[in-house]
Amino acid sequence: MMLEPSIDKLLNNINSKYTLVTLSARRARQMQDTKKYLIDDYESEKYVGIALEEINEGKLYYSNDSY
Incomplete structure (x- = not known):
């Protein structure tokens, strides 16, 4: 079973696995809470999957x- 988007694609947008997990969670x-999404066409049924798709598309x- 292949997960989409792949971790390699996601790490092109977010350079740390820790940051990727924290941001998507x-x-x-x-x-x-809000039922609002940054993308209209998503494949995942779960919120974390949709968040990862948003990251992959550059919306999140x-x-x-810090300066």
Whole structure:
């Protein structure tokens, strides 16, 4: 069974597996509360999967602008 999007594709957008997991989990909780999505056409049935699809399409990203 192949998961989509693949971890390799996702790591092109988010360079840390820890950040990827944290960001997708937070976004999944947000979607569960608001029922609002950043993409219209998604394949996953679960919130974490939809969050990963949003990251893959560049709609959800992490910026480390701490300065």
